Each structure stands twice: as structure tokens, then as C-alpha cells.
Amino acid sequence: MLKIAVPKGVLFEPSLKLLQNCGYSIPSDFGRKLLIEDSKQELSLIIVRPFDMPLYVEEGVVDLAFVGKDVIEETSMACFELMDLGYGLCRLSVAVPKYSPYRSVEDFHPFIKIGSKYQNLAEKYFMQKGMQVRIFPLGGSVEISPIVGLSDAIIDLVSTGNTLKANNLEEIETILFSTSRLVANDANYRLKRKEINSFITKINGGIL
Amino acid sequence: MIKSPSGSMDMIPEEVFCRSTIENKIKAFWEKNGFVRVSTPIIEHWDKLQVALGDNLVDKTIRFIDRFGEVSVLSPDLTVSIARMVSARKKNGPFPLKYFYLGDVFRVTSEQSEIRQCGVEIIGADKKSIADVELAVLIFMTLRELGINNIYLEIGNFEILRELLKLEILDDYRQSLIDALLKKDWVSLNAIANKVSDSKISEFIKNLPKLTGTPEEVFSNINLIPDFLIPGMKNLENISKEIKNAGVKHYINLALVNEISYYTGFIFQVFVTGSSKSIGGGGRYDDLYSLFNFKCPSSGFGINVDKIYELLKASYFKTINTDVLLCFNDGIPLHWIWTMAASYRDQGIIVEIDLKSRNFDEAIEFSKNKKAQRMVYILKLESSGISGWIFDTHNESKERMTFC
Numbered sequence: 001m002l003k004i005a006v007p008k009g010v011l012f013e014p015s016l017k018l019l020q021n022c023g024y025s026i027p028s029d030f031g032r033k034l035l036i037e038d039s040k041q042e043l044s045l046i047i048v049r050p051f052d053m054p055l056y057v058e059e060g061v062v063d064l065a066f067v068g069k070d071v072i073e074e075t076s077m078a079c080f081e082l083m084d085l086g087y088g089l090c091r092l093s094v095a096v097p098k099y100s101p102y103r104s105v106e107d108f109h110p111f112i113k114i115g116s117k118y119q120n121l122a123e124k125y126f127m128q129k130g131m132q133v134r135i136f137p138l139g140g141s142v143e144i145s146p147i148v149g150l151s152d153a154i155i156d157l158v159s160t161g162n163t164l165k166a167n168n169l170e171e172i173e174t175i176l177f178s179t180s181r182l183v184a185n186d187a188n189y190r191l192k193r194k195e196i197n198s199f200i201t202k203i204n205g206g207i208l
Numbered sequence: 209m210i211k212s213p214s215g216s217m218d219m220i221p222e223e224v225f226c227r228s229t230i231e232n233k234i235k236a237f238w239e240k241n242g243f244v245r246v247s248t249p250i251i252e253h254w255d256k257l258q259v260a261l262g263d264n265l266v267d268k269t270i271r272f273i274d275r276f277g278e279v280s281v282l283s284p285d286l287t288v289s290i291a292r293m294v295s296a297r298k299k300n301g302p303f304p305l306k307y308f309y310l311g312d313v314f315r316v317t318s319e320q321s322e323i324r325q326c327g328v329e330i331i332g333a334d335k336k337s338i339a340d341v342e343l344a345v346l347i348f349m350t351l352r353e354l355g356i357n358n359i360y361l362e363i364g365n366f367e368i369l370r371e372l373l374k375l376e377i378l379d380d381y382r383q384s385l386i387d388a389l390l391k392k393d394w395v396s397l398n399a400i401a402n403k404v405s406d407s408k409i410s411e412f413i414k415n416l417p418k419l420t421g422t423p424e425e426v427f428s429n430i431n432l433i434p435d436f437l438i439p440g441m442k443n444l445e446n447i448s449k450e451i452k453n454a455g456v457k458h459y460i461n462l463a464l465v466n467e468i469s470y471y472t473g474f475i476f477q478v479f480v481t482g483s484s485k486s487i488g489g490g491g492r493y494d495d496l497y498s499l500f501n502f503k504c505p506s507s508g509f510g511i512n513v514d515k516i517y518e519l520l521k522a523s524y525f526k527t528i529n530t531d532v533l534l535c536f537n538d539g540i541p542l543h544w545i546w547t548m549a550a551s552y553r554d555q556g557i558i559v560e561i562d563l564k565s566r567n568f569d570e571a572i573e574f575s576k577n578k579k580a581q582r583m584v585y586i587l588k589l590e591s592s593g594i595s596g597w598i599f600d601t602h603n604e605s606k607e608r609m610t611f612c
Binding site: 058059060061078079080081082083084181185186187188190191193 | 362393417486
């Protein structure tokens with residue numbers, strides 16, 4: 001049986017749908033369970049928080065996982081990145097309040113304050129630009145930080161842009177585009193190669 | 209409670225015993241295979257090592273300024289240290305040298321900074337492919353010797369990728385290709401391949417992740433390999449055949465790379481059930497010794513002892529206990545205690561001398577806690593010698609004794 005980690009949040013529904021499209025009979029109603037099996041007991045799905053994914057994959061607790069490219073890059077997740085699954089398209093962007101004097105990243109003054117859940121990617125981004133900034137790592141509700149004066153700008157995931165709009169924020173630069181990826185644990189990818197390869201073939205069929 | 213520094217670990221006697229048992233088995237097996245042990249210092253010169261290691265490993269090193277103002281490093285890799293040592297002290301052979309090592313390397317990683325490693329080096333072998341086969345077979349058999357059965361040995365030829373990356377048409381993509389291979393990011397690899405103008409090369413890069421599997425699966429796909437890479441492929445096929453002839457099941461992976469940059473040709477890794485990462489690997493590094501002004505082909509492998517320990521600790525665990533615990537009443541002349549302990553030890557019996565004043569009942573309790581097989585309690589000195597009790601902790605029985 002293959003063990004697969006599925007992330008909570010926006011990638012959860014499309015990930016389950018993909019598995020169902022590929023012929024796996026995943027129950028639609030499983031209440032608050034965090035461990036689900038398909039009816040033929042070919043897959044065991046573990047539902048975890050996106051940023052906990054690296055741990056589950058790297059420690060080999062699961063063989064495979066559906067995970068956003070943003071999480072892979074932010075955590076430098078050590079795994080096989082096997083497929084771009086296409087769904088969950090969003091972008092990691094720099095955004096500022098509408099009334100902000102900064103209209104581009106190049107306008108930022110030294111030691112400008114940035115609020116973000118993506119501390120590593122934010123640091124890397126500004127380092128590549130040769131800019132010194134202060135990054136405040138936040139766990140969530142990042143959009144509020146410039147409104148209340150904690151930060152001057154934010155780096156966060158943007159999908160439709162509605163949350164930014166609702167909080168009077170504007171995107172000024174995109175750092176990376178992210179979609180859902182199928183990843184595998186380094187050792188399990190080898191040790192369960194036959195099972196994993198036939199799973200990939202099924203997934204390919206499901207995407208097409 | 210003060211824990212050991214982050215990334216390091218303490219080991220209590222039971223743990224040391226378990227790890228030593230594993231290490232002793234490995235040592236004995238390698239000695240049987242004609243390898244002899246060498247040892248290099250924990251501190252190394254930074255300048256030469258830096259060139260040999262490659263960017264990824266360089267970032268993980270622990271460096272400092274020594275008392276002469278030179279940059280030194282806590283040895284992050286024992287192969288390079290052995291290359292320095294051989295270039296300095298064993299330039300005249302006789303070759304091939306077959307060495308093994310067992311020691312700690314230091315790398316800053318999320319898991320651990322102090323890593324117990326053992327490995328072998330074959331230095332100066334003319335018959336390179338035989339040395340390659342010997343290494344792959346030896347790593348497999350070493351794990352077997354330890355009682356590990358489900359072993360996934362994966363081999364590749366780094367020369368194929370090196371030749372590929374020399375192509376002028378890949379000038380703009382070289383670094384991103386290396387990054388994608390190191391990160392095993394097949395999505396990026398595919399995206400890069402789409403930008404390559406030469407269709408055969410582009411297809412080959414796209415197919416690299418698929419050129420993995422049993423020797424039959426991979427070598428039957430030789431039509432996917434561009435002509436200029438066929439010699440490297442044939443070389444790998446010959447090595448694979450010999451490994452198979454030695455009775456060792458293995459797999460091929462043409463996209464196999466290592467974060468250490470000194471590899472030049474044959475390369476391999478091992479995975480075992482129960483460990484989420486590779487537990488060992490190695491390959492050929494024919495250019496490494498030239499860094500130390502000594503041209504000499506060499507190859508070897510390393511095994512992460514900590515990972516093996518994690519895997520086998522349950523089966524190798526043993527409670528550490530002593531055979532005889534020697535307790536004595538106050539006032540007994542010490543030379544009697546030493547003499548008595550020596551007479552036991554001469555018979556190959558492990559004796560521990562108690563260093564605390566205890567009455568007989570307290571000594572019984574202590575010997576039970578220590579899990580000693582027997583407790584000898586010396587009671588008093590008599591004209592004929594010393595008298596006392598022997599307590600058997602297993603049966604909880606006691607009998608009188610005299611010792612002359």
C-alpha cells in the first residue's frame with residue numbers, strides 16, 4: 001500500500017479529485033479523520049498541514065505527497081519532484097498598501113520591514129537583489145501586517161488577488177509561480193519503484 | 209538538564225556497545241577483504257578541501273581560524289583527508305592501496321552535525337573497472353554481513369553527465385541542469401530540456417529520470433542515448449554485468465549525482481528498507497589526488513554508521529553487565545581486594561570493584577541494580593585468608609567462601 005500525504009487547505013479538494021479521476025475510490029465524506037484509505041486499500045492518505053509536508057516526506061513516513069512548489073522552495077525540501085500536477089496555480093508576490101510610496105521593489109529603502117510566511121524565499125529574493133531588509137516571520141493573516149504598521153510590505157501567496165484587494169494591498173512584483181507537485185521520498189521512491197511507477201502512470205492518465 | 213550541543217549526541221554504555229558491535233563487524237569484514245585501517249585528523253586545511261568538496265558541501269562545513277591565522281575546518285569528508293595523507297606519506301605505494309577508515313565527519317545539516325562514517329578507499333588501481341566492481345559488491349556484502357537484507361544498490365556513470373554538460377549548446381543551462389539533477393527536480397529538468405535546441409539532446413535530458421531501473425530495463429533503451437555518450441554507457445553496462453556475476457542485485461540510474469563534486473565516473477548509492485535516506489555510497493574520483501600534486505586513480509565509498517545504528521539498534525542492543533561485583537567490608541586491606549580481582553580476571557572474568565561502603569544487604573541490592581551475575585562480599589580477614597559470601601543474583605542464592 002502506498003502512503004500519500006495530502007495537504008490541508010486549497011490543494012486538498014483538487015488532490016482528492018485527481019485521485020478519484022484516476023480511479024481510486026476515495027470516500028467523499030470522512031468527517032474529521034486524518035487518515036483515509038481507498039476502498040481497495042491501495043492507498044493510505046494522510047492529511048497534514050502544508051508546511052509539515054517536508055518532515056513527513058523526508059522522514060519516509062509517506063512515500064509520496066501532493067505539495068505546493070512554494071513549500072518545496074521555502075523549506076528546501078529534499079525529495080524527488082516527479083510531476084507538475086497543474087492545479088493550485090498561484091504566485092508568491094511582493095505587495096504593498098495602495099497608499100504606499102513604494103511602487104516597485106527597487107524603491108524600497110534599506111531595512112524596510114517585510115511580513116511573510118516565506119522567510120527563506122524572502123531573504124533569498126532580497127539577497128539576490130543586493131537589498132537589506134528586515135523580515136518578520138508570520139504564521140498567518142500576513143495581509144494585516146502593513147495595515148497596522150508592523151511591516152511596510154508583505155510577501156505572500158496570491159491566487160485570485162481578492163484578499164489583497166479586500167485589505168487595500170497591491171502586488172508590485174512576482175517572485176515565483178507555484179502549482180501542486182507530486183513528490184516522493186528519496187529511499188521509498190527506489191524501494192517501492194514498481195508501485196510508485198504504476199501510480200504515476202495512473203496519475204498521468206488522470207491529468208490528461 | 210543540559211543537552212549535548214545541537215546536531216551532536218551523547219552515547220551511554222548500552223548505545224556505545226551497540227554501535228561498537230556494528231563497527232567491529234564491519235572492521236572484521238573489511239580486514240577479511242584485505243583492507244587496512246588508516247586514521248586522519250579531525251582538523252584539516254581548508255584551502256585544498258574547499259576545491260574538492262563542491263558548493264553544496266562547502267556551505268555545510270564548520271570552519272575556524274587556527275592559531276597561525278590559517279583557515280581550518282572540522283573534517284567534513286574523510287576521503288579528501290586520506291587523499292592528502294597518501295599524497296604526503298604513501299606516494300611510493302605499493303599500489304593499489306586498500307584502506308578503510310572509521311571516524312567522525314562534521315557537516316551542519318538539519319539532522320546532525322557530527323556524523324559517524326566508515327568507508328573504504330582503493331588508491332592507484334590500474335584495473336579501474338575491477339576496482340569499481342569490487343566496491344559495489346563490497347558495500348552490498350558489508351550490509352548483508354550486518355544482517356540487512358532488503359538492499360537497493362543503485363549504480364550510474366557520472367562521466368555520462370559530465371560529457372553531456374560539456375556541450376556548447378548547454379552553456380546557458382549548465383548550472384540549472386546541475387541544480388535540477390542535484391535536487392532531483394524532474395519538473396525543472398523537463399522545462400530546461402524543452403529549451404534545448406538539439407532534439408536528440410533535449411529528448412535525452414527529458415528521458416534521464418526514466419533511465420532508471422533494472423539493468424535489463426535501462427540497457428534495452430540504448431537507442432535513447434546520443435552516440436557520443438555510448439562509450440560511457442557501455443562502460444557502465446560492463447561493470448553492471450560483473451556485479452551481476454558476483455550475485456549482487458542492483459539497479460541503474462543515469463541521473464545519479466552526488467553533492468560532493470569530486471566524482472568523475474562510476475558512482476553508486478545504497479538504500480535499505482527502514483531508512484528514509486541513502487545510507488551509503490561512493491564511486492570514482494580520479495582527479496582528486498591531483499589537488500595534492502599526485503596523479504593517481506582512486507575510488508571508494510562511505511557508509512553512515514549512525515543510520516545503520518538507528519536501523520539495527522533494536523537487534524544489537526545488549527544490557528551491559530559485569531560478571532562479578534566485588535564488594536568489601538571496611539577495614540579489609542586493599543591489596544587483598546586487588547589480588548582477588550586479579551585472580552578472577554586471569555580466568556577471563558569481568559570484575560568490577562565497588563567503591564562505596566555497604567553492608568551485605570545493601571551490596572545485594574546494588575548488585576541486582578547493576579545486573580551483575582555474581583556479587584562477592586568480602587567480610588573479614590582471618591588467619592587463613594579472607595572470608596565472605598558469594599551471592600548469585602540470578603538464583604538469589606548465597607554461599608560462604610574463603611580466599612587464601
